[in-house]
Amino acid sequence: MASSSTPALDLKVHQLDVACAELKSLHETRAVYEKRGGIFFRTTVKAAVKSQQKELEKAKALAKKTAV
Structure with a gap:
C-alpha cells in the first residue's frame, strides 16, 4: 500500500482486504x-x-x- 495516496483510499483498500479475508474464512457451502x-x-x-x-x-x- 502506498503511503503517499489519500487516507480515504488507503482505508478503502484495507476494508476490502479485510472483507476478502473474512469471506475466505467461511465454509464454501455457506450462502x-x-x-x-x-x-x-x-x-x-x-x-x-x-x-x-x-x-x-x-x-x-x-x-x-x-x-505517482
Whole structure:
C-alpha cells in the first residue's frame, strides 16, 4: 500500500482486504449476501470472494495511480 495516496483510499483498500479475508474464512457451502447497487443478492462464498478481490485490485491500482 502506498503511503503517499489519500487516507480515504488507503482505508478503502484495507476494508476490502479485510472483507476478502473474512469471506475466505467461511465454509464454501455457506450462502452470503453481496450488495450490488442498492440491492443485496444471495451468492456463494466463492463468487463473493472473486468479486471482492476484483474490487480490491481496482482500489490498489487507483492507489498506485494517485501515489505517482
